[in-house]
Amino acid sequence: MSFPKQVFLTCGSICAVSAYPLATYGNGEVTKAALAGGIIATLNILAGYAAIQYSVGRSMNTFMKFVLGGMGVRLAAMAGVLVLLTMVFGFHPAALVASLGVFYVAYLVLEIFFIQKKLGMRQDG
Numbered sequence: 001m002s003f004p005k006q007v008f009l010t011c012g013s014i015c016a017v018s019a020y021p022l023a024t025y026g027n028g029e030v031t032k033a034a035l036a037g038g039i040i041a042t043l044n045i046l047a048g049y050a051a052i053q054y055s056v057g058r059s060m061n062t063f064m065k066f067v068l069g070g071m072g073v074r075l076a077a078m079a080g081v082l083v084l085l086t087m088v089f090g091f092h093p094a095a096l097v098a099s100l101g102v103f104y105v106a107y108l109v110l111e112i113f114f115i116q117k118k119l120g121m122r123q124d125g
Contacts, residue, residue, distance in 0.1 A: 003049055003114050010106050011042055033092040037099025044074050045107040056118050
């Protein structure tokens with residue numbers, strides 16, 4: 001299964017599991033923040049996927065710059081978006097950060113396995 005399909009399957013699974021608790025216990029503000037966290041994490045992982053795809057087949061130095069350096073840039077961008085959403089647009093901070101954390105951890109596991117697979121393919125052939 002391709003990496004983007006894995007991402008969207010994971011996203012759908014997290015959304016399905018969280019739909020009932022959000023509908024039952026959350027209000028519109030919490031739901032909006034939870035959705036924003038999921039969107040931010042999904043965009044982040046897709047940017048990471050693009051960096052990995054671009055850097056595979058290049059030198060190890062280029063690979064590390066794009067993957068690790070890109071991770072730093074992506075984390076800084078997410079922090080900026082979090083500040084913007086909470087301080088300027090008044091999103092519910094706990095729901096936003098919790099949602100981002102859940103999606104981020106799930107996607108990080110996928111990204112680590114994807115990098116491992118890509119590096120294994122690179123070393124094999």
